[in-house]
Amino acid sequence: MDKQTPQGVKLGPKEKQKEIIISMFKKAIASEVIDTVLLPMKVPSGDSYAWILIKDKSFLDKAEPFAPIMPINAAHAIKRLTRKGKAQYKTAVLIRPCEIRATVELVKLNQVCLDDVLLMTYDCIGAVPMDDFIKNPEIKEKEFASFQASGEFNSACMKAVCGFCTDFNRTSSDIHLSLSDRGIFISSNSCKGDEFIKNSRLTPDEDLSDWTKKLEIIESVRETKRKQVFAQTAGETDGIVNFHKIFESCIGCHNCGSVCPICYCRQCFFNSSVNEQNSDLKIIRAEQKGALSFPNDKIMFHIGRLTHMSLSCVSCGLCSEACPVNIPVANVFSYVAAQTQTAFDYKAGKSTGDALPMRDYRSEELGELGELVKSVDKQEGLNA
Amino acid sequence: MIEKIGIFLCECGPNIASKVDIDKIAADISALEDFKDKELVVKRHKLLCSVEGKKYLEDEIKSNNLTHLVCAACSPRDHDATFIGVCKKTQLNPYLYTIVNIREQCAWVTPDKAEATQKAVRLIHSGMNRVLYQEELFEKQLESNPDVLIIGAGIAGVQAALNLASKERTVYLIDRASELGGKTTRLHGLMTEQGSSLNMISQKIAKLSKNPFIKVFKSTILESIIGFQGNFEIVLKDLNNNETYEFMAGAVIIATGYDLLNAKKTDCFNFTEEHDVRSGIEIEALMSAQKRVLKKNGKAPLSVGIIHCAGREKVGYCSKICCNYLIKISGYLRTMYPEIPIIHYVRDLCLPTKDSQSHYKDAVSEKIEFQYVKNLSVTGESVKFTDNYGKTGTGDHDLIIYANAVIPSPGSAELAKLLNVDLDEFGFVKEAHLKINPVSSSGDGIFAIGAAHGPADVADSIIQAKAAAAKISTQLIPGQKIIPEIRVAEVLEAYCTGCQTCLKICKYGAIYFDEAKAVSVVNEAVCRGCGNCVGSCPSGSIRSKNFTNPQLFQEVKEAVR
Numbered sequence A: 001m002d003k004q005t006p007q008g009v010k011l012g013p014k015e016k017q018k019e020i021i022i023s024m025f026k027k028a029i030a031s032e033v034i035d036t037v038l039l040p041m042k043v044p045s046g047d048s049y050a051w052i053l054i055k056d057k058s059f060l061d062k063a064e065p066f067a068p069i070m071p072i073n074a075a076h077a078i079k080r081l082t083r084k085g086k087a088q089y090k091t092a093v094l095i096r097p098c099e100i101r102a103t104v105e106l107v108k109l110n111q112v113c114l115d116d117v118l119l120m121t122y123d124c125i126g127a128v129p130m131d132d133f134i135k136n137p138e139i140k141e142k143e144f145a146s147f148q149a150s151g152e153f154n155s156a157c158m159k160a161v162c163g164f165c166t167d168f169n170r171t172s173s174d175i176h177l178s179l180s181d182r183g184i185f186i187s188s189n190s191c192k193g194d195e196f197i198k199n200s201r202l203t204p205d206e207d208l209s210d211w212t213k214k215l216e217i218i219e220s221v222r223e224t225k226r227k228q229v230f231a232q233t234a235g236e237t238d239g240i241v242n243f244h245k246i247f248e249s250c251i252g253c254h255n256c257g258s259v260c261p262i263c264y265c266r267q268c269f270f271n272s273s274v275n276e277q278n279s280d281l282k283i284i285r286a287e288q289k290g291a292l293s294f295p296n297d298k299i300m301f302h303i304g305r306l307t308h309m310s311l312s313c314v315s316c317g318l319c320s321e322a323c324p325v326n327i328p329v330a331n332v333f334s335y336v337a338a339q340t341q342t343a344f345d346y347k348a349g350k351s352t353g354d355a356l357p358m359r360d361y362r363s364e365e366l367g368e369l370g371e372l373v374k375s376v377d378k379q380e381g382l383n384a
Numbered sequence B: 001m002i003e004k005i006g007i008f009l010c011e012c013g014p015n016i017a018s019k020v021d022i023d024k025i026a027a028d029i030s031a032l033e034d035f036k037d038k039e040l041v042v043k044r045h046k047l048l049c050s051v052e053g054k055k056y057l058e059d060e061i062k063s064n065n066l067t068h069l070v071c072a073a074c075s076p077r078d079h080d081a082t083f084i085g086v087c088k089k090t091q092l093n094p095y096l097y098t099i100v101n102i103r104e105q106c107a108w109v110t111p112d113k114a115e116a117t118q119k120a121v122r123l124i125h126s127g128m129n130r131v132l133y134q135e136e137l138f139e140k141q142l143e144s145n146p147d148v149l150i151i152g153a154g155i156a157g158v159q160a161a162l163n164l165a166s167k168e169r170t171v172y173l174i175d176r177a178s179e180l181g182g183k184t185t186r187l188h189g190l191m192t193e194q195g196s197s198l199n200m201i202s203q204k205i206a207k208l209s210k211n212p213f214i215k216v217f218k219s220t221i222l223e224s225i226i227g228f229q230g231n232f233e234i235v236l237k238d239l240n241n242n243e244t245y246e247f248m249a250g251a252v253i254i255a256t257g258y259d260l261l262n263a264k265k266t267d268c269f270n271f272t273e274e275h276d277v278r279s280g281i282e283i284e285a286l287m288s289a290q291k292r293v294l295k296k297n298g299k300a301p302l303s304v305g306i307i308h309c310a311g312r313e314k315v316g317y318c319s320k321i322c323c324n325y326l327i328k329i330s331g332y333l334r335t336m337y338p339e340i341p342i343i344h345y346v347r348d349l350c351l352p353t354k355d356s357q358s359h360y361k362d363a364v365s366e367k368i369e370f371q372y373v374k375n376l377s378v379t380g381e382s383v384k385f386t387d388n389y390g391k392t393g394t395g396d397h398d399l400i401i402y403a404n405a406v407i408p409s410p411g412s413a414e415l416a417k418l419l420n421v422d423l424d425e426f427g428f429v430k431e432a433h434l435k436i437n438p439v440s441s442s443g444d445g446i447f448a449i450g451a452a453h454g455p456a457d458v459a460d461s462i463i464q465a466k467a468a469a470a471k472i473s474t475q476l477i478p479g480q481k482i483i484p485e486i487r488v489a490e491v492l493e494a495y496c497t498g499c500q501t502c503l504k505i506c507k508y509g510a511i512y513f514d515e516a517k518a519v520s521v522v523n524e525a526v527c528r529g530c531g532n533c534v535g536s537c538p539s540g541s542i543r544s545k546n547f548t549n550p551q552l553f554q555e556v557k558e559a560v561r
Helices: A014-030 A057-062 A074-082 A097-108 A130-135 A137-150 A191-199 A209-237 A239-247 A255-259 A279-289 A298-312 A318-322 A329-343 A363-379 B022-030 B051-064 B076-088 B103-107 B113-132 B155-164 B182-186 B197-210 B280-290 B322-336 B356-365 B412-419 B458-475 B501-505 B532-536 B549-559
Strands: A007-012 A036-042 A049-054 A091-094 A117-122 A175-180 A183-188 B004-010 B039-045 B068-073 B097-101 B148-151 B171-174 B214-217 B220-228 B231-238 B244-249 B251-254 B258-260 B277-279 B304-310 B342-346 B368-372 B375-379 B382-386 B392-396 B399-404 B406-408 B446-448 B489-491 B511-514 B519-522 B542-544
Touching: A007 A014, A014 A036, A014 A057, A014 A091, A014 A137, A014 A175, A014 A183, A036 A057, A036 A074, A049 A057, A049 A074, A074 A091, A074 A097, A074 A117, A097 A117, A117 A191, A130 A137, A175 A191, A175 A209, A183 A191, A209 A239, A209 A329, A239 A298, A255 A298, A255 A318, A298 A329, A318 A329, B004 B022, B004 B051, B004 B113, B022 B039, B022 B113, B039 B051, B051 B076, B068 B076, B068 B113, B076 B097, B097 B103, B097 B113, B103 B113, B113 B549, B148 B155, B155 B171, B155 B182, B155 B197, B155 B458, B171 B220, B171 B231, B182 B197, B182 B280, B197 B214, B220 B412, B231 B251, B251 B412, B251 B458, B277 B280, B280 B322, B280 B399, B304 B322, B304 B375, B322 B342, B322 B356, B322 B368, B322 B399, B356 B368, B446 B458, B489 B519, B501 B511, B501 B532, B532 B542
Parallel strands: A036 A091, A091 A117, A117 A175, B004 B039, B004 B068, B068 B097, B148 B171, B148 B251, B171 B214, B251 B446, B277 B399, B304 B342, B304 B399, B342 B368
Antiparallel strands: A007 A183, A036 A049, A175 A183, B220 B231, B231 B244, B258 B406, B375 B382, B382 B392, B489 B542, B511 B519
16 A cells, blocks of 8 residues: 555545535536546435435435445445446545455456546545444434544444454545545545546645554554454464354354455355255265254355455455354454465455466466475385 | 166276276175166176277177266276267267276275275276266367468478468468578578579479469468467468458468577687688578688688587587588588698587488598587687597687577567467477477467477478378368367356456467456367366356266265265
């Protein structure tokens, strides 16, 4: 992530952030800098938010740029919009940093096309857990709004993963909105971002390093929290017995996979007929183990998902949100993802230019394999 | 219908029979619990791949009206195709047969007979499980284009064109140079015929122009090629006006020839343009133009030093043709200058052809000296050397002629990439197999002849050109259809997410992306069924016919029990 001293343009005072952002989009649509905007909007019943693609700028007044909850990862919405090719209209999306990262991963998997999409993000204070929100939407909304207004980045009211998220600010977006103490600043992270700022007739002239320093302090607090959570998760999941324990209450609903922005397969292997076996095999396994619990691929599902997607996991936490039996799925997945990504010197969502480790063939890797095979042969005395 | 599975145990002479208990295998297989409701025909035979064995198998399949077949024999690499061939003569679909390898996997590797026998039973059991899940597959026929593209119009390319062109087969002969004939036109004489090389190639080129079935493209390169044997879509580009020309062909011959290593790049030479230091090919040019070899100042040389193997150490191989042509050149010189000293500086003399030895003897009898050296250095026209006994010596000459190493033609790597064929460690086109398939490249339907796959003289090039022509004549018979591999991959459209991982993985270029549907599609004619895409597909949406998950699962189920 680009942590160089950014230059920004002040859009207005911090207290009026919602109005400022909406008016920015209105101006951008009016001057044809962009054609459409994808933003969250409260659903009519008032207890949730949905992603709305806005073409008619009068709808912008109903939008909530900073929704307190994250029911659907925006990467899902962008995928639905652009999977079959570019968006055709210049579309701006204002989404959380973890959603940006998920979108970047989907670009590499050819599920998203960003040709006509402008990615915008902001300094994210986190999202309220769905469970808490649904119980009392009005109170939670007010609470979140006050945290958002005062810039409370360490609230205990947010999702568990938000508490230890260290990538909550400037990320691989085109445009970044700094919600600093001095006001709201807009700055660019890419050529597309530069173009947007230029076309909006703005001139970045203010140094934002003071705010960047403040964010770094918050980041270090989060980092400490992250280490604690990972240490705890390591203890809880170490070894197959503990791993079983953490997932033993799983009911096999596969919700975690359905909401995961990275699980992009049309048909999950674990839901497919390929995964079905004849009863004789179940009986053989029951014989071997003494008894067999059903459905019997609960743990395999989670291990399979970790194998398939942990390299691209962005720790958005939706899996934990979706779990009806409150398994801390996101903690486990974040913990494993941190290790698999480190192993490949890869960071999910960092840049669309980084090759996915499993799709990046490097011949020297075969060299290592060759050396490995040789050494095994030598040990076994097979090397004539 | 009750499945009737034939299980045929091949003794492979003593190879299998002496290492496992075949009767016990037959008994154990016949008694398998989970095959009680199936009809089994378990038989043994001395050598199923023999003529008699194949007839026996064919008769057994027919008379027992088998629905499935398991051959417990050797590696599928040896005889899978043999048994498929037998099935094709019967009512049994060849893809309801499977081979189990009880030779390499049991008899040859498991010394304990009882253990090997038990292992064989389990492997055959696995195969029986698998075969029940196999599906009938039906071969397809594809139209095949008999035309041939030849890249490079040197002696090899021209010869191949003359041999291949006919009423039913058009040959497209291209060369990036503006004239035909390649390097051969630069030679003065030939070793064997003692005739003019220019004459020989000119005669062949004249024949080309009279042949209406050869289309010649000068100053033209291959722009792009897609497809497979029998169906290559080719685009050529004219270097003068960048115009393109498109056509279909069934085979491609690479006849791009060679280049010569710059002698100045080798560490034993130190000379400038003023010195009388010339390569063999320069002497050939002088001979062709002036019929004489003179020094740069126009005077006759008084002493000639001939250096062999310039750059051999650097390139790492013997260029094979040089000793011969240097002896030929020293012959020219001796005729011109009967009295002057002519000394060959030789590290290892390479006399590969039948006539080489007599040319060498002639040279010695004409007082041409051969100085064997271990190391040498050439500064200007003087030679310093160490012989094989460690003795040092010098040679002062006023003309140095050297033979520099034969290297791949410039642009070989780019061409190989375009054609998707492998190169060897030196950058020449790699043969499919040096002994079994010496004029084929690693790509089906793509051949390499002459110096394109290593140093070759005119005679070699002609032989290889004729060999490739013969090979193509038997593989691409005009009017005959080709039967592609049918155990290929297929994409399940409904599951494909369009991530295009498979496109990157496929070595054969057999997968393309359907932009409208946003899914990958396998070109069945190009696919070789290697299965790499199946393994790489993140969403499991590619399956390999005859290697489906249920089939593999059934096979492994028994093996790991």
